[in-house]
Amino acid sequence: MSCPKCLAKTKQVKDGYTAAGSQRYRCKACGCRYTPNPQDQGYDEEMRQQALVLHLEGLSLRLIGRLLLVNHQTVANWINSYTNYLPPDLPTSILELLALDGDIEDVFALDQE
Ligand SMILES: [Zn+2]
Numbered sequence: 001m002s003c004p005k006c007l008a009k010t011k012q013v014k015d016g017y018t019a020a021g022s023q024r025y026r027c028k029a030c031g032c033r034y035t036p037n038p039q040d041q042g043y044d045e046e047m048r049q050q051a052l053v054l055h056l057e058g059l060s061l062r063l064i065g066r067l068l069l070v071n072h073q074t075v076a077n078w079i080n081s082y083t084n085y086l087p088p089d090l091p092t093s094i095l096e097l098l099a100l101d102g103d104i105e106d107v108f109a110l111d112q113e
Helices: 045-056 061-068 072-080 092-101 104-111
Strands: 012-017 023-027
Touching: 045 061, 045 072, 061 072
Parallel strands: none
Antiparallel strands: 012 023
């Protein structure tokens, strides 16, 4: 990782995430902040899958959002459209949980405050 401003290759530290979920960096040489790979979708599949698992464990959307450092509305979107976002090769245990849940929209509705 190198700084886009001063081109330093050292002292590049992770500095949280952008609103879109991309890793942000800070250059400790010149102090600028930058995002090397800005993405629209931003979140990787692992995080979305994690959110779904946590949801199925009974955690609230807000708590999941806090744990994963994303907006709880984003978590809600993932869960509502989990079939679009999650990889097709989910572990069987998760698929069974989803089947047990039946209509996941209902489960989600209970979670809203
Ligand atoms: Zn720099």
